[in-house]
Amino acid sequence: MTIFLQLVASGVAVGMIYAAIAFGYQLTFATSKTLNFGQGEALAMGALFGLTLVPFTGYWLMIPLVLVFGFGLGAVVERLGVRPAIAIKSEYGWIMATIALGIIFKNVAENVWGRDDLPFPSPLPDVPYEIGGVRILPMEMLIVAGALLMMLAVEVFNRKSIWGKAVVATSNDIDAAGLMGINTKRVITLSYSISAMTAAFAGVLVAPVTLTGATMGSVLALKAFAVAIIGGLESGLGVIVGGLILGVAETLTGFYISTGYKDVPGLILLLVVLSIRPVGLFGKAVIKKV
Amino acid sequence: MLEVQGLHAGYGLVEVLHGLTFQVPKGQVVTLIGSNGAGKTTTMRALSGMIRPRSGTIRLNGKDIAGLESHDVAREGLAHSPEGRRVFPTLSVEDNLTLGAFPRLTGSRPKGDISADRERAFTLFPRLKERRNQLAGTLSGGEQQMLAMGRALMLKPEILLLDEPSMGLAPKLVEEVFRIIRQLKEEKVTMLLVEQFAMAALGVADHAYVLENGRIRFQGPAAQLKNDPAVKAAYLGGH
Numbered sequence: 156m157t158i159f160l161q162l163v164a165s166g167v168a169v170g171m172i173y174a175a176i177a178f179g180y181q182l183t184f185a186t187s188k189t190l191n192f193g194q195g196e197a198l199a200m201g202a203l204f205g206l207t208l209v210p211f212t213g214y215w216l217m218i219p220l221v222l223v224f225g226f227g228l229g230a231v232v233e234r235l236g237v238r239p240a241i242a243i244k245s246e247y248g249w250i251m252a253t254i255a256l257g258i259i260f261k262n263v264a265e266n267v268w269g270r271d272d273l274p275f276p277s278p279l280p281d282v283p284y285e286i287g288g289v290r291i292l293p294m295e296m297l298i299v300a301g302a303l304l305m306m307l308a309v310e311v312f313n314r315k316s317i318w319g320k321a322v323v324a325t326s327n328d329i330d331a332a333g334l335m336g337i338n339t340k341r342v343i344t345l346s347y348s349i350s351a352m353t354a355a356f357a358g359v360l361v362a363p364v365t366l367t368g369a370t371m372g373s374v375l376a377l378k379a380f381a382v383a384i385i386g387g388l389e390s391g392l393g394v395i396v397g398g399l400i401l402g403v404a405e406t407l408t409g410f411y412i413s414t415g416y417k418d419v420p421g422l423i424l425l426l427v428v429l430s431i432r433p434v435g436l437f438g439k440a441v442i443k444k445v
Numbered sequence: 446m447l448e449v450q451g452l453h454a455g456y457g458l459v460e461v462l463h464g465l466t467f468q469v470p471k472g473q474v475v476t477l478i479g480s481n482g483a484g485k486t487t488t489m490r491a492l493s494g495m496i497r498p499r500s501g502t503i504r505l506n507g508k509d510i511a512g513l514e515s516h517d518v519a520r521e522g523l524a525h526s527p528e529g530r531r532v533f534p535t536l537s538v539e540d541n542l543t544l545g546a547f548p549r550l551t552g553s554r555p556k557g558d559i560s561a562d563r564e565r566a567f568t569l570f571p572r573l574k575e576r577r578n579q580l581a582g583t584l585s586g587g588e589q590q591m592l593a594m595g596r597a598l599m600l601k602p603e604i605l606l607l608d609e610p611s612m613g614l615a616p617k618l619v620e621e622v623f624r625i626i627r628q629l630k631e632e633k634v635t636m637l638l639v640e641q642f643a644m645a646a647l648g649v650a651d652h653a654y655v656l657e658n659g660r661i662r663f664q665g666p667a668a669q670l671k672n673d674p675a676v677k678a679a680y681l682g683g684h
Contacts, residue, residue, distance in 0.1 A: 326535075330531070336553065
């Protein structure tokens with residue numbers, strides 16, 4: 156039983172990272188019905204940028220700088236990749252454009268920081284806490300707390316600030332938002348910025364427990380995509396539940412079956428959800444008019 | 446004062462408006478009437494920048510706003526309460542009203558007292574007051590229409606465009622909508638009204654234009670058009 160709880164605890168930390176990235180997918184999908192398929196690269200760039208800063212600033216002061224960096228990176232992706240595709244009403248152009256920008260970012264990262272995976276200094280002690288026989292690393296707690304805090308902060312921004320309300324209005328009805336005097340193009344850029352910012356933040360949260368490198372985000376982003384589909388692209392709660400399900404399923408499979416099959420349950424879950432509930436576990440059914 | 450000159454607009458390759466010229470003088474109510482497909486809603490959309498006019502000028506207090514994007518048109522003081530209400534369903538009634546004042550809150554129009562204007566909207570539409578914290582998506586059709594009008598008024602507009610405010614409403618609510626339009630008229634709100642109930646629209650308006658296939662067919666003082674046999678036969682039907 157202790158082993159089981161131990162696996163659940165480790166799975167929760169991984170799951171919250173998936174949830175944080177998946178949350179980023181939701182943000183841009185809400186405003187523009189597009190996604191940044193370079194989220195994994197935004198995560199890696201954030202972590203690598205953070206790694207470079209840490210010797211000068213320490214871990215905690217580095218975080219706000221990484222947030223700013225991620226914010227800027229998201230704006231670049233939107234302006235270069237997404238806006239032109241939306242402007243010519245290309246239904247799929249943004250997919251290729253965001254993947255392409257992701258590859259470019261990865262190459263840039265490899266040239267700047269090298270191809271080797273680098274260790275990221277942990278800001279917290281490596282001695283695990285023991286709660287009822289379950290050992291939890293302080294860094295794992297930070298991941299869970301950090302990811303939840305970030306999602307909460309975005310929620311509060313959306314509900315309380317006028318720009319956040321403009322984001323929600325744009326997600327509800329982009330034409331009506333325009334009539335209110337809201338520059339919806341700018342709102343879409345903002346959603347990309349916040350989305351990449353969450354990815355960059357997830358990068359510096361996860362880096363101390365994994366390694367840092369240009370490719371560190373690819374698999375995470377792919378799994379987070381599965382989480383976004385499982386949880387529903389329009390449901391904030393869905394990604395947390397979806398992330399936790401996937402994270403825990405992975406650690407359980409890794410232990411009880413084989414680490415070789417670790418990635419299988421998530422993908423099976425994805426296929427099952429797609430075939431019985433295509434809008435996601437928490438999604439609302441939408442009928443697309445054609 | 447809104448002055449439209451030679452307005453051409455449409456969708457894709459299809460031109461719907463073939464050169465409209467009309468005016469809405471300050472403090473007056475002007476109505477556009479005509480059968481379905483005549484181009485009434487298209488005119489509204491072209492005025493507010495939801496679609497880009499092909500040619501022609503749209504002067505609001507002397508400034509040409511033709512070709513501006515809708516958010517820039519709103520900043521010039523044109524408020525458009527669109528066909529189908531289009532309230533923001535996942536936001537509260539209060540937030541919907543606040544967003545109507547977005548240009549005032551972000552510095553592109555004079556700020557004034559926004560919470561006082563919100564309270565004023567609640568006086569004008571008492572039903573909204575009880576539901577101020579409710580999500581707009583849970584309101585009835587009539588309440589959503591009140592909210593759409595209240596939201597547009599929050600801009601403190603130079604001109605208010607009302608597109609089919611009575612569409613789909615029960616007769617009692619239609620009366621209510623017209624009562625409010627009359628009240629706004631008394632307060633000297635400049636309005637352009639598009640309505641399916643042509644008789645009711647002519648009853649409240651100062652001046653009317655009759656649209657047919659994207660062209661203005663008749664125009665004149667509303668009271669006069671109301672009694673014009675040709676207009677009556679062609680457009681006013683049983684209403």
